[in-house]
Amino acid sequence: MWYSEYVKNNKEAFLNKVVSISNQLGINPNWLMFVMYWESGLNPAIRNKYSGATGLIQFMPATATALGTSVSALANMSNVEQLDYVYKYYRPYAGRMNNLYDVYLVTFFPAALGKADNWVLQTSSLSPRIIAEQNPAIDLNKDKQITVGEFKRYVNLKKKDLH
Structure with a gap:
């Protein structure tokens, strides 16, 4: 899987969950890995000092709130735990993301x-x-x-x- 060598913690559980949520979303897991790598380096705690965006897909503070959490809570989650919110973010777009560009556009x-x-x-x-x-x-x-x-x-x- 693309960028899997950059997963620092819980590698097997993380990659298995990426595959699982990608299957539920109807997307290629490589697309999700690509976006997470370029947004965060696969670091669930990383935070943008200008926007406050945090985590694997750089959740904006308002987005985190809309998903029922906060950027502080996201930053304290493991990479595997944070994937639940990655899934929750993409779920409304399931069936409409047909390529890597679509997945990244939904993110950005x-x-x-x-x-x-x-x-x-x-x-x-x-x-x-x-x-x-x-x-x-x-x-x-x-x-x-x-x-x-x-x-x-x-x-x-x-x-x-x-x-």
């Missing part, structure tokens, strides 16, 4: 799932410019907006790092 910007490659990431409260400024590595052409296609190209750059 769920409103973009199913949108055309030219769709610009934005919401009523987040302008394209703010999203691009907060994610400069994804704004590949530096035009102060991120499209779905640009996000896919960003993921492809990460895929080149697979061994």
